[in-house]
Amino acid sequence: MPDRAPARPAPTAARGSRSALPFLAHLTFFLVVGAGTVRLLELRAPLCRDIVAVSATLALVYASGPAAWDRLGRFGRHLWTGALVLLWSLLVVLAPPSLTTAYVWCAVPLACAALRALDRRAAGVAVGALTVVLVAQLVRSSGGFDAEVVLIPVAAVWGTVALYRAQQRDAVERQRLVEELRGTRDVLARQQREAGVLAERARIARDLHDTLAQELAGGVMLLQAADRDWDARPGVARTRIRAVADGLHANLGETRRIISDLTPSAVDEAGLEGALRLLCARAQAEGAAARVRFRPVGAGGPALDGQATAALFRVAQSSLANVREHARAVNVQVTLRREQDRVELEVLDDGAGFDPAYVEAGAGALSRGSRGFGFPAAKARLSECGGDLDVGSAPGRGTRVRAVVPAPPQPGPAGSPAPVGSASAVGSVNAVGSASAVAAR
Secondary structure, X not given: OHHHHHHXXXXXXXXXXXXXXXXXXXXHHHHHHHHHHHHHHHHOOOOHHHHHHHHHHHHHHHHXXXXXXXXXXXXXXXXXXXXHHHHHHHHHHHOOHHHHHHHHHHHHXXXXXXHHHOOHHHHHHHHHHHHHHHHHHHHHHHOOOOHHHHHXXXXXXXXXXXXXXXXXXXXXXXXXXXXXHHHHHHHHXXXXXXXXXXXXXXXXXXXXXXXXXXXXXXXXXXXXXXXXHOOOOHHHHHHHHHHHHHHHHHHHHHHHHHHHOOOOHHHHHHHHHHHHHHHHHHHHXXXXXXXXXXEEEOOOOOOOOHHHXXXXXXXXXXXXXXXXXHHOOOXXXXXEEEOOOEEEEEEEEOOOOOOHHHHHHOOOHHHOHHHOOHHHHHHHHHHHOOOXXXXXXXXXXXXXXXXXXXOOOOOOOOOOOOOOOHHHHHHHHHHHHHHHHHHOO
8 A cells, every 4th residue: 555655646736737747748749649640641651541540549548538537537547548558559569660769759748647647556567568568669660679779768758757756746745745834824823812812811810800809809998997987987987888889880880891892991081190190099088098199290291002001000000909908008109200212100108018029939918819910910911012010119118119111102303313222211210110119218
């Protein structure tokens, strides 16, 4: 069976191939048969009618093969090739010696036809039979073995066989590469789908963490405080319950936004600065700190796209939720600073602080319980829009969270120096921020 491995691709290549070699083989065959017939008629040789009849039959049988190739089947191609070999052998035997050199060259296109129609073993037998008849007829017509007369046609036949075999191998190799390419394309498509699913899961997890999880945690704290104050200060308790109800209404809107895959509704309605101002007011009302202030710097600076705007808003939301749950801060300052090449958000509090090394190791105060997703999620969200996150803190000295995203390039006058790259800007800000965050306290 190994000798038949290339047989299946070969007929397919022969049927659909538009390369020059099959066309040249057909052209050579009909030119040789036509030239031999014309010369035969000019010489008026004996058996002229018989030779012309055999030549015409050979030409018709040869032409019927490509015309009915798809209907022949494996057995039909074997019969077709055998009929060609027998008719050609009869033709060269009937032809006079003066026409032998004309008809022997039909062996080249017939060898190509055998290679196209048969598997490797059967094609080898057919080409071998052509070679035997060719050598015998050349020796008979020349009156003996003449190397120059015999070897040149034989070399042409086998050279053509080698060339056609190489073409068949190339066709099989190309088909294999195409199949591998299709398989690789399918694998890549499947991996892209899986990556898309994972990215979407991560996005939904970040949205749930930055909205529902934090707001529900704040609501639980307010309800616990209301329960403690219910008897002693019922008015304060009712105020906190109303705050929880308002938060639940907001969470319902955020849930619908997540389902609809929209940007944060507060940012849509009030813009980034307006949304941060409302967020700070609400955080103060819910008891995140005694004073939560918002300060914009550089108003009218470069505008951000929706993804970067949403990322900064989520960082502020997550940071204030951390302050409410862990920091026990009195003052919180939220600063939005717009510069030529970047937009920076800073959340600074004077609360309990923590050791940043614990957060990086996943064992710090902010990473215990359900808060471990906060900083990694914020960093991942910022990295998607080319930004970065820096956290500076120390136990008992408060916390500074700084998020930076690059601003879209602004058109400038011709010849003006290029703006500082976002990567270097973020790196320099983070390097200074992480050092000053602890030292400044």
